[in-house]
Amino acid sequence: MAARYQGIRTVEYDGKRVTYASDAEMAAALGDLNRQIIGTTARIAVVRIQSSKGL
Template sequence: MATLAQLTAYRDALEAARYSGNRRVQTGATSVEFKTDAEMLAALNDLNRQIAAASDTPIRQIRISSSKGL
């Protein structure tokens, strides 16, 4: 599993390539070429989902309060 920093760096490189019109993204020794813009968008959505999952902290405590309304 990639770290949060690696995911963020790859997302930034993918966004930069997409906005400049390039279909090839290279980060370090890894190079990926996308056939369509829709593939790039799907990859961006997946990366955003992975980043959100990696940066989320689990809920450790839930507080419930109730009242009888008196």
């Protein structure tokens, strides 16, 4: 995200380099990555809260 906001089209990470043709291509790649991250996180379906007065 920082690279995109700075207008950088070539990103290097872990010894690998990726050059995007345009901002739209980088936006699509980031959107896909975000969808993958969201898809791997477990969603909490039920939250139970329990409290007592300590008696």
